[in-house]
Amino acid sequence: MRIYCEKDYDAMSRRAASVIAGEVIHNPACLLGLATGSTPEGAYKYLVDWYKQGLISFKDVLSVNLDEYVGLAPSHDQSYRYFMQSNLFDHVDIDPANTRVPDGLTRDAAAFCADYDAYIRGCGYVDLQLLGIGRNGHIGFNEPGDHFVRETHVVDLTESTIDANARFFASRNDVPKQAISMGMGAIMGAKRILLCASGEDKADAICRSVSGPITPGCPGSILQLHPNVVLVADEAALSKLTASGFKV
């Protein structure tokens, strides 16, 4: 695992954006695996900026997103489709037909999930998968449990995740209780993974994911088995790892 230790959120965002831009420049028709949440927002701002300066183009890029809340329409301002449109897709030249976010309103989740995985497989898997991490170590919405789930699937969100995401909704009760998430098969099938983290509240999850036992109790720990992971984090998110003597 290659680790970049950046000073703060902005430096982390710039570094993460440069890894994504590098992929797009070298492989213009790449399949990007994209993530939502507060972690990648800054990286997307840099990418939009660089697009506007004419430095990068997403004209031939394909994308698949990690997850979506069950029950939220694409037009809901907390849906992950809405997030992607407003943070990236609406501001760059990506072809809307080439962007995929799980459908939170699907009436046949099993068929939808199977199709999502078939699409990713059919593309030869993701070229660069962007990941944030939850305070409980989740990646995508693969929550801690007693086994890793391979396929795209519907997940029951944990109380900790609902608490963490309540800040985006009018009340905790409005936070959806389920999501559709890419599974570990699609994530681990990616040719390269870019894991990003910022802030002290991620320090424990990063420490356990990078140097703890590989266990579904900490879903991020599975990344230790992937041959090509880049971790871009700020000093606060790396603080527990460095304090444990791990050299970054």
Ligand code: PGA
């Ligand atoms: P965050 O979420 O980027 O909003 O902290 C990350 C995650 O829960 O995966």
